[in-house]
Amino acid sequence: MSEFHNPGLVIEPGRVRSGKIIWRSPSNIALIKYWGKYGTQMPANPSVSFTLDAAHTETTLEYGPKMTEKKGVSVDFLFQGLTNKVFSDRIEKFLLQLLPVFPFLSQIELTIFSSNSFPHSAGIASSASAMSALALCLCSMEDELFGTLQDDEAFDRKASYVARLGSGSACRSIYPEVALWGEITESSKSSNLYAIPWGNHLHTEFKNMHDDILIVDKAEKSISSSVGHQLMDSNPYSETRYMTVQLRMKRMLMALKTGDMELFGELTEQEAMTLHGLMMLSEPSYMLLRPGTLAIIEEVRRFRQETKLPLYFTLDAGPNVHLLYPHKYNSKIGEFVRSNLLKHCYENSFIPDQMGSGPQQL
Ligand code: PMV
Secondary structure (H helix, E strand, C coil), rough: CCCCCCCCCCCCCCCCEEEEEEEEEEEEEECCCCHHHHHCECCCCCCEEEEEEEEEEEEEEEEEEEECCCCCCCCEEEEEEEEEHHHHHHHHHHHHCCCCHHHHHHHHEEEEEEEEEECHHHHCHHHHHHHHHHHHHHHHHHHHHHCCCCCCHHHHHHHHHHHHHHCCCHHHCCCCCEECCCEECCEECCCCCCCCEHHHHHHHHCCCCEEEEEEECCCCCCEEEEEHHHHHHCCCCHHHHHHHHHHHHHHHHHHHHHHHHHHHHHHHHHHHHHHHHHHHHHCCCCCCCHHHHHHHHHHHHHHHHHHHHHHEEECCCCCCCEEEEEHHHHHHHHHHCCCCCCHHCCCCCCCEEECCCCCCCC
């Protein structure tokens, strides 16, 4: 039984209260990527990410006594104000899986309203912000009903654990600035079960990093992340990946700590290319990069060579490009983005984002 399973979290019959909880939770961008998993959403390797700010989900959870005889969980889920069957089914399955963690979920009726700050169709992965916002609401509900999560560290850890079960990368969205997920020898607190905060290890050079998310293509991905993770099981290069990423992680943590911007950039870009290289090398092979993605990468490299400014790219599991750079170069780089890069984007669209201070209860 996991340390988070708690059969004692049951409400006395007839004492079910009503309540409402709202959390806003951000997305995050991995520098060292989680790609490949085993068991129940356990990462094949450790990952580290910047927490974002503008790209976030706001989730309202309303709960009250259960009025129906329905067994299991009773939930209504509305996305951007509308019923969404695909999302509802996913949420119901997720909550059922959480019954050993929150047994009281079978005693109440839930209505969940969720909305994103960015268009759902923008091709931006929203599972990290959505699942972390929901996990935070569930932990707040436990605390309101039982007073069991008064300690901030325990609260965050449980929220991160629950978010991970919804979507692996979501466990990192719980913390401000930087989060680390997966066991590493450098920290005895690190775990495969949840992420831990890593902002205290961040050199001032990296405070207020920008992340301009360039929307190259807003179409839904042809291969979902969960299929992508699965394909790592049969990828002939996966063992090499799991071995080499350990050293890359150590070097990345060193770069973040010492303020080595150049090393940070080099490793960040290597990771982006490795992620997409692994997709192309999987069997069957697939590719999520678009011509616009490659054009942007080439332009970024040329700009860096010419100007010597620290502008670096990374990629998620999709064609959109994340541009990372320190705040002090905002105006020069902003000009370059507008004049040279937006033409490669879908309808010139991008989301100017930056490192954020983590989720907020509203
Ligand atoms: O959390 P998932 O299952 O959607 O996987 C996300 C994987 C990447 O975004 C590609 C990398 C990462 O660490 O966020």
